[in-house]
Amino acid sequence: MSFREKTAWIAVVTTLVVWGYYFSEVWRGVGARVLDGQALWTLFLVCMGITVVLLLGLNLLASRRRLKDFGASPDELEKQMESGAARMTKPLFEWAVLGISASALLWGRDFAAGFPTDPVGSFAIVMANALLLAAVAANVLAEIIIIIRFRVLS
Template sequence: MSFREKHLWVSIVSSVAVWGWYFWFVARHLAAGWRTDDHFTATLSLAFLGCLILVVLIEAVLTFIATAITPKVERKMKDEREIHAALKASHIALMALIGLIFCVSAAAWLAGVVDDNMVGGRAVFSVNGNLMVVLANVLLACLVLTELVRAGVTLMLLRGLR
């Protein structure tokens, strides 16, 4: 397995483990009545910062290990197939990100239309700090999914091009 493939696996495993736990944590708090929880924003902020630090540490340690067990010559080389696979995967991930952001935007617009025109205003979907935190987490989920798509497609292409 090349150094690039090892690094992609590090990215996939650390992202799935850490961000998977984080979004499970968010979902649990959403199910527990987030609209009335005074500590919702603070709780998720601390969990986010902890996960961000954790994913950076895990990736740094595992990348260091991958670097240590990979010959120096192999780490420096980047052949055409790796460049081509990374370019294709980045394009696919960009299209996925555009689609996800469009869906989030459409859902936010629809919620506004339903709230203002059909339900009767602020009583149902009033925008508060907790709602903005939920929206920020939805956007974060879009970024995490996009990164997983990029790493997964790159890995798939590298294995398929052998």
């Protein structure tokens, strides 16, 4: 398995575990109609820190036999794979952002009724997290596409 494929696996698993937990907490708060912005901000920072530590640590561990692979630039095949994955996921992300923006009109009414104490703050939290979810999902999909391409080639 190439180092780039290992990093893709590490990114997918780490992201699904850490950010899966984060988004489950966000949507649990939405479902309970209680959103604590400060607690979610702290959780976001913790998840970001955990992600950085896990990605660096696991990638260093994956390159333990050949440390030069850790900082090596991608070869031509890897660049083509990343470019192809970006060509697929970038429009998907753009359409997701457009859909989230368009649905803001519908969500706005629901938040005014569902979060009477702070409808604007709750709405802002949900919109920011919906955009973050779209970005995370697009990046995970790009890494999965790279993994599939490596698996097809080998």
